[in-house]
Structure formats: structure tokens, C-alpha cells
Amino acid sequence: MGVIKLKNIRTFSYHGCLVEESKIGSNYRVDLEIEADLSTSAVSDKLADTVDYVHLNRIVVEEMAIRSELLEHAAKRIVDRTLKELILVNRVEVEVSKLNPPIGGDVEEVTIILSKKR
Template sequence: METIKLKNIRTFSNHGCLLEEAKIGSDYTVDLTIKANLQQSTQSDKLADTVDYVHLNRIVVEEMAIRSELLEHVAKRINKRILDELPMVQKTKVAVSKINPPIGGDVESVTLILEESRN
């Protein structure tokens, strides 16, 4: 099983439980790790035989654009779409980070990590 990672996908989104978070939004980063059998693509050198990074990035960006109160919810949607749309992927791990969260302290970011596997 091989690994593909997309690191530090940056988005501006309106996630959060507070009304002001919905209105003003904030910066987020997403790290994505997928596991898949990529042996065929190592031989064929064909995009059709691997997991397309563009498709992975598009899923992250589209799901981050849909407001959620909880990072858990958006992370679950990202993992589910990847497993639904990319049959080659066997396992996903997504880390969604809210930069400078409004939690009453000097905190650089808060990160939620969620892993899913194909049944």
C-alpha cells in the first residue's frame, strides 16, 4: 500500500459554532494522507492508474466551502467523498486546522484529525 500526501491546503472558510465565525470566516489548512495500491502506476506511468492529486484537492476545497459548526463534520465529509469517488483509495486521513481560533487564548491553531478505511 502506497501513500499520497497533500500538505497545507489553504482555504478561507466559515466553520464554527459562533455566529461571528459564520459571518467573518477564518483561515484553515488541511493535510490529507491517502493509502492506495499504486503499483500499476509505477509501471504504466499513466494518470488513469493512480489517484489524481487534482481530484483530491478539489474534494477538499469544495467540502471546506460548505459551512459546518464542527471540524469533525467537515473532516468526515472529506473522507467520505474520497472513499465514494476514488475506488482505488483504501484509507484516508484528514487533518483540518483552524488558524488562530477564537478560544480566548494565544493559540496558533486547533487541529482535528479523522481517519477512515474502506470496509
């Protein structure tokens, strides 16, 4: 078993419950971690034998571009799509963080974490 991590994927998205958030948008950070059997690719040195992190990044960017009221909803789409499209993935964990959230306080970020096993 092996792990692939994509850290600090930055997006500008329009998630949130407030009407203003759908108009002005916010900065987000996404961290993605997958577990997969990487033993074949470690020997073969072939992209076809592993989980392509370009594909993982594309999933995150495309799903974060779809507006959601809740971060949980965006994270679930990322998790579900990863498991659907990448058969080698056995487990996925995603952290979605809204930077400088409009919650009336000095808060650097709000983060939700979802994970799922095949």
C-alpha cells in the first residue's frame, strides 16, 4: 500500500450560504490524500500503473468550481468522483478549507475533513 498527497491546492470559488459569497467568492485550500497499491508502479516505472496526480488535481479543481452552500458538499463530490474514476484508489481523504471566512471574527480558516474507503 502507498500514499499520494496533494497539498495546498489553491482555488478561488463561490461556496457559502450567504448571498454575498456567491457573488464575491473566496480563496480555498484543498489537501487530498489517497491510499493505493503502488507496488506495481514502483517496479514498472509506468504512469499507467499508478494513480495520476494530474487527474487527482483536475478532479479537485473541477469540483471546487461547482458552487455549493456547504464545504461538506464540495468535499463529498471530490471523494465520490475520485473513487469512481480512479479504480486503484482504496481510500481517499480530503480537507477543504475556506480562508478568511466571513464569520465575524479573526479566523484564519475553516476546514472540513471527509474520508471514505472503497
